[in-house]
Amino acid sequence: MPDGVQIQTDQVNEFAQDLRADADKGFASAADRGADLHAHGVVFGKSIPGDTVLDAKNRYAEALANTEANLREYRRMAVIFAEVAEQIARDFAHVDMSSxxxxxxxxxxxxGAIANADAVQKGGQA
Incomplete structure (x- = not known):
């Protein structure tokens, strides 16, 4: 077994493409569909008076908003890690990985990708 890191750049590149597809078609699409489906707000129990139903509606609305925000954040993180995988595939296609x-x-x-993802999560820009 040779010393050093063994990188199969075509597999890394394929991983990056799959991750980017998930970001663009999966997470973003799911977040958009969720937002469209719930654009009308939470309508269940609107004719039932009382704080219990109102509390349930508020928690449900918060859960929907959190889910949509998470999907958008997953997309942003997937793009960051797809970019680093693409960079690794490009940079190491023809190098001696034992160095x-x-x-x-x-x-x-x-x-760098992890630091970038952390910064984005904390409100910075990628």
Whole structure:
């Protein structure tokens, strides 16, 4: 077994493409569909008076908003990690992965993607 990192760049690139497709067609589409389906608001129990039904409606509306926000955030994170996978595939298509410099470059790209994702989650920009 050779020393160093073994990267199969075509598989990394395929992973990146799949992740990007999930981001563009999966998460984004699901969030948009959810928003469209619930654009009218929470209408169940509108003719039933009382705080219990109102509390349930409010919790349901909050759950819907959180789900849609999570789907949008999953999309943003998927794009960040698809970009780093594409970068790894490009950068390492023709290098000797047993070199320490190449291994450090892979680690730096992954660390950068994680830091970028953390910053985005904390309200920064990607």
């Amino acid at each position: 320490e410099a190449a291994q450090l470059r892979v680690q730096a790209l992954l660390d």
